[in-house]
Amino acid sequence: MNQPRIVKKYPNRRLYDTAISSYITLEDVKQLVLEYEKFRVIDAKTNEDITRSILLQIISEEETQGAPIFTSELLAHIIRFYGDTLQGMMGTYLERSLQSFVDQQHLVREQMRTIIGKNPLTLISEMAERNLSIWQSMNEQLYQQYRQQQSQPKSSESKPDSGSSDSKEP
Numbered sequence: 001m002n003q004p005r006i007v008k009k010y011p012n013r014r015l016y017d018t019a020i021s022s023y024i025t026l027e028d029v030k031q032l033v034l035e036y037e038k039f040r041v042i043d044a045k046t047n048e049d050i051t052r053s054i055l056l057q058i059i060s061e062e063e064t065q066g067a068p069i070f071t072s073e074l075l076a077h078i079i080r081f082y083g084d085t086l087q088g089m090m091g092t093y094l095e096r097s098l099q100s101f102v103d104q105q106h107l108v109r110e111q112m113r114t115i116i117g118k119n120p121l122t123l124i125s126e127m128a129e130r131n132l133s134i135w136q137s138m139n140e141q142l143y144q145q146y147r148q149q150q151s152q153p154k155s156s157e158s159k160p161d162s163g164s165s166d167s168k169e170p
Contacts, residue, residue: 005032005039009050015041030058 006018007029017024032039033055041054063070081090 002038005037007039007041007054008044009041009054010044015054016044026054026058026061029054030062033058 007024008016008018010016015024015026015029016022017028029039029041039051040049041051042048043050062068078090081087084090
């Protein structure tokens with residue numbers, strides 16, 4: 001079982017990554033998140049797990065730069081759930097909703113990578129080849145049906161009509 005990487009936070013606010021035996025920054029911790037690296041941040045003095053606090057700090061810094069993800073209204077809604085009987089459910093709901101969004105995003109990106117990863121001329125050529133193949137298959141089926149119809153004897157042409165008024169007996 002993979003143990004999470006341990007990062008210790010010292011009273012001087014410095015973060016020490018025990019896996020690489022070096023001090024790191026919040027930007028480095030953010031990179032661990034982006035790389036899906038499992039880690040825990042532990043307060044070096046109290047041994048308390050402060051991972052959530054560090055992650056919230058990273059989010060707070062990200063929210064002040066560029067376009068924020070969380071609107072004021074969304075944050076107000078979240079704050080209102082603290083102390084509510086549905087507080088536990090809200091966390092689970094948000095987590096599952098976000099996971100569903102991530103899964104869908106991954107699927108769309110894979111599909112786009114498949115399409116966009118190709119040269120546009122190659123893509124058009126492949127589509128044309130598929131269409132040509134379908135057209136050829138359809139033509140072959142029509143030709144086979146035509147040949148079958150032509151090879152079947154027709155009842156009116158195969159037998160002479162003995163009861164016809166045109167035939168005259170001598």
